Amino acid sequence: MMANAADDTPYYWDVPVPSQAQRDIIAGAGIEMVPAGPGKVTIAVDESGAQALRDKGLNLQKGEPVYKSLPSEQRSLGPTYYGGYHTSADMLTHAKDVATKYPGIAQAHDIGKTWLAGRGSGGHTMDAICLTGIAKKATDQEKVAAKTTLAPSGCALSPTSTKPRFLLTAQIHARELATGEIAWKWIDYLANGYGTDATATSILDTTEVWVVPVTNPDGVDVVASGGNRPKMQRKNVDNSGTPSSCSVVDGSGNGPGIDLNRNFTVRWGGDSRNQCSQTFQGPRAASEPETQNIQKLYSSLFTNQRPAGSTDVPDTAKGVVIDLHSYGNYGIIPTAATPKNREQLRTLITNVVPRGFTVGTDEETVGYSTWGTTDDQAHGALGLASFTIEIGPNSGTCGGFMPRYSCVDSTLWPQMKKSFTAAAQAAGAPYKQSPNTPTN
């Protein structure tokens, strides 16, 4: 076979990126970057693409060809564990990559450091990604083109937003494996579907969708360190004051750390004071940096919608907040809701969750009281229509904390795609929903 004059065979290249300037050059060229160790990325470009980056001062080291010589060989899509689950670093990088690839409709925001990162001993910077459609009227074709060319309109970390907002947070409990994967797929569905999928396009044209795909990245690192036997870590990894008797997470999930979903300020203080317990609430309200980051995100994105002196949130309040957990197939109403708001939220949640899920308060669903949770914080402090979804049955291949990876695609994501769509569509008037014919 004759070689083309210009060789368009793609190769992987390692590129040192000691500062943001190098990353910006690659991003500016519209090329996706994959981390390849500290200060280094891998890109896939042909010879002329590589030369264009060299001309801008980058140093590229040629690696393998993208096309494998053995068609049957399976290429790893990234550092996953337990049959395909993504690590924290991967989930956080993914949010940034989507924002880089589609600057016209997506923006990533640094929302603060994890406990480990705050101590300068590894850990992560937490990210929220915002997705929203272009403001002007446009054809689908123009929308697709604008995804990669325009600057985002909206998506500011400020409560003054022209569109109603839907915020999804996932994997605050590290061992609830499917939740982060579902958040990942939601991000991709909206980003890839804008301009081509009618529902995704409509959601982003009318709503700002915010996603924190992994709320407990340090904890997920512990889980993933088990490989095909993921560790049962539920909490963050703050081990200050942890007794030596529980210095390592055990097979039940007890060990060091603080249960972030018991550490929020609203209704804090009624949960476990045992440092080894899975539900240890922490030494004081919002003691943990991950908790503080999420509380700050709530008040950055939403104004307080409950008027001073009034306990009921008015019907005109906007915004929906979902915290995704597993398991049990529940939709849980925040305990902090007044009787009137509780029934309004019951209607909203029933419309959102899949048919067959149990909707109710803590007592009506999981059967125990919780304190200092995300949904109480968002509803109690700001009047938001917030709730918890517990995804997955109690048993079977797709049940429990650690469903087989294939279950994400086969059942869990298809269910939540419908639920999140309904939640986004309700974000403009969540307290004024009327009972729907179930569609999910």
Ligand SMILES: [Zn+2]
């Ligand atoms: Zn949970």
